[in-house]
Every structure is written in C-alpha cells, then in structure tokens.
Amino acid sequence: AFVESLPNSPVRIYRAESLAGTWAQSEPELATQWALSREEPRERERALGWACVYWGQNDRVAAMEFVQGIEDPQLRKHACNMTFYTIDRSDLEETLAFAQGLEDPVLRSTAVRSVFDRTASMDPERAFEIALTLPNPKEREHAAFIACREWATFDPEACAAAVAKLEPGPTKDDALVGLGVQLVLYRPWEAAPLANQIEDPISRS
Numbered sequence: 311a312f313v314e315s316l317p318n319s320p321v322r323i324y325r326a327e328s329l330a331g332t333w334a335q336s337e338p339e340l341a342t343q344w345a346l347s348r349e350e351p352r353e354r355e356r357a358l359g360w361a362c363v364y365w366g367q368n369d370r371v372a373a374m375e376f377v378q379g380i381e382d383p384q385l386r387k388h389a390c391n392m393t394f395y396t397i398d399r400s401d402l403e404e405t406l407a408f409a410q411g412l413e414d415p416v417l418r419s420t421a422v423r424s425v426f427d428r429t430a431s432m433d434p435e436r437a438f439e440i441a442l443t444l445p446n447p448k449e450r451e452h453a454a455f456i457a458c459r460e461w462a463t464f465d466p467e468a469c470a471a472a473v474a475k476l477e478p479g480p481t482k483d484d485a486l487v488g489l490g491v492q493l494v495l496y497r498p499w500e501a502a503p504l505a506n507q508i509e510d511p512i513s514r515s
Contacts, residue, residue, distance in 0.1 A: 322350075322353060323350075323352055323353045323356050323357075326345070326348060326353045326356065326357040327353075327356040327357045327359070327360045328360075329341075329357070330342075330344065330345045330357035330358070330360050330361040331360035331361060331363065331364050333361070334360070334361040334362075334363075334364040334365050335364050335368070338361065338364065338365035338368065338369070338372070338373065339365075339372075339376060341361045341364075341365075342358065342361040342362065342365060342373075342376060342389075344357070344361075345357035345358040345360075345361045346358055346380070346385070354385070355385065355388060358385060358388065358389055358392075359388060359389070359392040360392070362377065362389045362390075362392040362393045362395075363392050363393070363395045363396060365393065366392070366393035366394060366395065366396065367395075367396040370393060370394070370405070370408065371408070373393045374390070374393055374408075374412065374417075374421075377389045377390050377393055377417070378412075378414060378417065383416070386417070387416060387417070387420050390417045390420045390421055390424070391420050391421075391423075391424045393421075393424075394409065394421050394424035394425050394428065395424070395428065396428070397425060397428040397429055397432070399429075399432055399433060402425075402429055402436070402440070403440075405425055406422070406425050406440065408421075409421035409422045409424075409425050410422060410444075419446075419448070419449060422444070422446075422449050422453070423449070423452060423453075423456075426440075426441065426452070426453040426456050426457065427456060430453075430456045430457045430459070430460040430461070431460055434457050434458075434460035434461035434463075434464065434469075435457075435461055435465075435468070435472075437453065437456070437457040437460070437461075438454065438457035438458060438461060438469075438472060438485075440453070441453035441454045441456075441457050441481075442454065442476075442481070447480065447481075450481055451480050451481050451483075451484040452484070454481050454482075454484050454485040454488065455484040455485065455487055455488040456488065457485075457488065458473060458484075458485045458486075458487075458488030458489045459488035459489070459491050459492060461488075461489075462488065462489045462491075462492035462493060463492050466489065466492065466493060466497065466500075469489050470489060473485045473486055473489055482507075483508045486507055486508050487508065
C-alpha cells in the first residue's frame with residue numbers, strides 16, 4: 311500500500327524494486343506475482359528483476375519454472391537474465407548445465423549468456439576454458455568474447471597466449487575482438503597486430 315501511495319517517480323521505482331527483492335527472500339512467488347502486477351512498465355521491469363535475483367539465488371529451478379510462464383516475451387527474457395544474476399563460483403558447472411538444459415531456445419541463450427557475463431567478471435580464465443566446450447557455435451563465440459574482454463583487463467599476456475593456441479575460425483575471431491577491445495584502450499600499439507589475425511572482415515573492422 312505504501313508503494314501505491316507514491317506518485318510515479320524514480321523514488322517509487324526504487325521502493326518497488328526494494329520491496330520486491332526483500333519480499334522474494336521469504337515469499338518469492340508472491341513477490342514476483344506482485345512485481346508483474348505493477349502497471350507502470352519501468353516499475354514492473356525493475357521490481358520483477360530484483361524479485362528474480364533473490365528467487366534465483368535461493369531456488370533457481372523454481373524461479374525458472376515461474377519465469378517460463380510469463381506471457382510477455384521481453385519481460386520473460388529479462389526475468390530469465392536476472393534469475394542468473396548471482397552465480398556461485400563453486401556451482402558454476404551445475405548452473406551452466408541447468409542453463410543449457412532449458413528447452414526454450416531464447417531463454418537458453420539468455421541464461422547461458424548471463425552465466426558467462428557473471429562468471430567472466432569473477433574468473434575469466436576459467437570462463438574462457440568453459441567457453442571452448444560449449445556445443446552451440448553462437449554461444450561459444452559470445453562466451454569467448456566476454457571471457458577474453460574480462461581476462462585482458464587483468465592479464466592480457468596470458469589471454470593473448472591462450473587465444474593464440476586456438477584454431478582459426480569464428481571462435482578465435484571473437485576471442486581476438488574481446489582481447490582487442492581492452493588493448494585498444496590501454497595498449498593500442500598491440501591492438502593492430504591482433505586485428506590482422508581476425509579472419510572475418512566485419513569483425514576485423
């Protein structure tokens with residue numbers, strides 16, 4: 311009732327997402343249903359997102375069962391992404407396997423990308439190793455890009471050495487782009503030689 315009494319404003323959005331996140335820690339389904347009932351689109355999106363963050367943190371399987379039933383495709387995709395917002399490094403393989411096992415191709419791709427976006431920031435070298443094992447080419451290429459973009463921030467030499475061992479092709483191209491994104495900012499004199507190794511002319515440009 312307190313949130314509903316507030317005028318539409320950034321303060322109301324903040325209160326709604328805070329309430330949804332707190333509530334989801336004890337009654338996640340009720341909190342998520344409440345978030346979906348918000349009339350203002352931005353408020354609904356933010357409240358739904360934080361409800362899913364905490365539900366996913368405590369029971370990702372139950373959260374995704376609910377998420378798959380959301381009718382709006384954009385909200386469903388957003389909720390899926392936020393359900394994988396918190397990743398425990400010790401459960402990485404299990405979380406990734408769950409994401410890859412989702413039947414809906416859009417949700418599967420969203421979940422896998424979300425897992426790698428989070429993991430790469432924690433352990434980019436491990437993320438790179440796992441990226442190379444992904445069977446789906448598009449997911450593998452995206453994951454290699456994300457992992458190398460993060461890895462190059464901390465240890466560009468080790469990242470470059472690992473990428474150099476890859477066979478020529480789209481995965482190596484995306485890995486080189488990820489590496490180059492960081493080098494062009496901090497060590498631009500090393501970025502040009504990497505660009506010349508990229509086979510795809512669009513990626514090279």
